Amino acid sequence: MQRVSRRLQPHRIVSDQPATTDTEQSAASPVLAIGVEEDQNHLFSHGMIVVSVWEHFSNIFGVNYLSSQSVLQRFNLWISKASKKIRVSRLVGLVPSVISWEIWLSRNQARFEGRAMSASKIISKVAQWLHDIACTILGEDRNSLADSITLQLINIPKAECHLPRNHSIVTWLKPLRGFLKLNVDGSSRGNPGLSGGRGVCRDHHGNLIFAFHRNYGLTLNTIAEAQAMLNGITSYSKLGLRSIIVESDSLTIAKAAADRYDFVPWNIWYKIGTIREFRRSLNLSFSHIFREGNSVADALTRLASEGNPNNFFVSKYALPVKVQGALLLDQAGLRNLQCT
Incomplete structure (x- = not known):
């Protein structure tokens, strides 16, 4: 019965550690008790550590932050702000994917390797990702003043940016119902x-x-x-x-x-x-x-x-x-x- 119940709850993931509300998780303390299911909205959107991460980048990119948003709602909001016409807005559509990936890695490192999970570490990792992506897809000679200020806020010096390479967005799409x-x-x-x-x-x-x-x-x-x-x-x-x-x-x-x-x-x-x-x-x-x-x-x-x-x-x-x-x-x- 427990196994069937889990299969009917796709929004939950299994974790072995108890949830914590500290802004930095001790490497020695457990995060979930064995057998407890961790809600993905808590892990990726509502936990105190990840709230600090989302607030940080929401302020930089000017995306409205609402603490009550689910993971899907937050993704959709950020993606809706993305635009191919405005250079830094291209980067906006990728931010939630990068943040979620680093949250997942940090959570697993805390759980399986005993490393402390903190907002500052995740922010630093995300900023590095955005630095590398921005220097690939944004050309420094075509950035507006607002773009340049935004890039500086995530520590991307103009001198390090080069002309864009060919790039495209690739997403795995769910099949239609019945397939x-x-x-x-x-x-x-x-x-x-x-x-x-x-x-x-x-x-x-x-x-x-x-x-x-x-x-x-x-x-x-x-x-x-x-x-x-x-x-x-x-x-x-x-x-x-x-x-x-x-x-x-x-x-x-x-x-x-x-x-x-x-x-x-x-x-x-x-x-x-x-x-x-x-x-x-x-x-x-x-x-x-x-x-x-x-x-x-x-x-x-x-x-x-x-x-x-x-x-x-x-x-x-x-x-x-x-x-x-x-x-x-x-x-x-x-x-x-x-x-x-």
Whole structure:
């Protein structure tokens, strides 16, 4: 019954430490009692430590701060202030994602490494992220006076900013109701080298249906990508469901599976052929996603390629902590920056 209850509460996450109201958490003190569930709004929005972080950057960027806002409301407010026409406003849309990521890292370091969690440390980390991003996407010679003042407030000297590189925002999107989405990834260390693949299947709320990672031994990257897709679709077919969207960060594999290539390399021909056969019994669609939007799959692929045992997960609480974090940020609509 407890397990079922947790699956019906996607807004909660498991933590082993009791909540604290101190502005700085002692490395020695526990944060949640074992078995207690921590509300994600407390963790990312309402806790005293994170309130100080949000207030700090809200004042700098002129975004209205309301203490009662949920995580989703706060994300939507910041994103609504973003604009491609005003240079620093491009940065505004990325701020909540950076803040949430650093809060999550700081929370895990406090929990698993005994490091103190404090607002000042998180603010410093976020400022460094924004410094690096701003110097990539903002050109110093085109900044207005207001832009320049804002950049100085987060310690970004004009002399360090360079002309912008090509960049785009990449976001993992939840599937429509009635569909599931399967994200797959494969990798090979050395190409050929020690290889692995993984996949994660989620519903229209972003909730986990299943995830897996497997070792493939010594092989090529393309073979690992194709095998990961085949493993994921095979696992999905056993659920008795029919409609699924399959995303891969390998453009070659995504196009080959969708039958958009006349020629398929011989070393993945059988795997691609088997994947296409599933289209006779399943409502399958295939698409390409950039690696920045495939972060959950990428995290599990590293486990597989590093020689960890094969595993299959049906509960998000069984996933490694870093993978849980990536899953949670996808659910919150994390916007990722891709630079080329």
